Amino acid sequence: MGxxxxxxxxxxxxxxxxxxxxGVEAAPLPFFWSWLRIRLGSHRNCRVKWGSLWDCDLSQYDVVFAYLSPVPMGKLWHKARAEMRPGTMFISSTFTVLDQAQHETVQVDDLHHSTLFIWHM
Ligand SMILES: C[S@@+](CC[C@H](N)C(=O)[O-])C[C@H]1O[C@@H](n2cnc3c(N)ncnc32)[C@H](O)[C@@H]1O
Known part of the structure; x- marks a missing residue:
């Protein structure tokens, strides 16, 4: 998501x-860049859609990964709870959901030392 x-x-x-x-990306330039990157890399197992994550039906995914900002996390949590199937996984990089204790956290050895917040739905 994003x-x-x-x-x-x-x-x-x-x-x-x-x-x-x-992937779904709302901003035209990042979308186009990623579309080109996927095409030039001949990645047959991935694609990106141009549009809003709010229009995505999350029920078809085993894992939903978001790296957004603190602002939409509450709304996204409600969407994930409403649409995702039991046994699937919701992961947010860096930004957690207030009042919703995650089931796991993973510290990533990347540039920003990101934290992944993980919920089993
Ligand atoms: C913090 S950046 C993360 C980019 C990328 N996921 C990464 O790991 O580097 C957040 C991205 O979410 C996109 N975004 C924000 N709101 C969105 C929405 N409603 N639908 C789709 N994309 C959105 C922004 O345009 C931006 O590219």
Missing amino acids: SGLGGVLTHLANVRPDGRYI
Whole structure:
């Protein structure tokens, strides 16, 4: 959700080619950049949609990953709870959901030392 320049998508497509990855990005330039990146990289197991995450039906995904901002997290949590299937996973990088204790956290060894907040739905 908010797949930006497509770095997460293309990385996952490379390291876990057995998965299928779909990004959604609202901003035209990052969308176009990621679309080109996927096309030039010949990634057959990922694609990106131009549009708003609020129009996505989350019921079709096993894992939903978001890296957004603190502002939409409450609304996104309610959407995820309403649409995601039991046994699936909701992951937010950096921004947690107020009053919703996560089930796991993972510290990532990346540039920003990001924290992943993970909920099992
Ligand atoms: C913090 S950036 C993260 C980019 C990327 N996921 C990454 O890991 O580098 C958040 C991205 O979410 C996008 N975004 C914000 N609101 C959105 C919405 N309602 N629908 C789709 N994308 C959205 C922004 O345009 C931006 O590219």
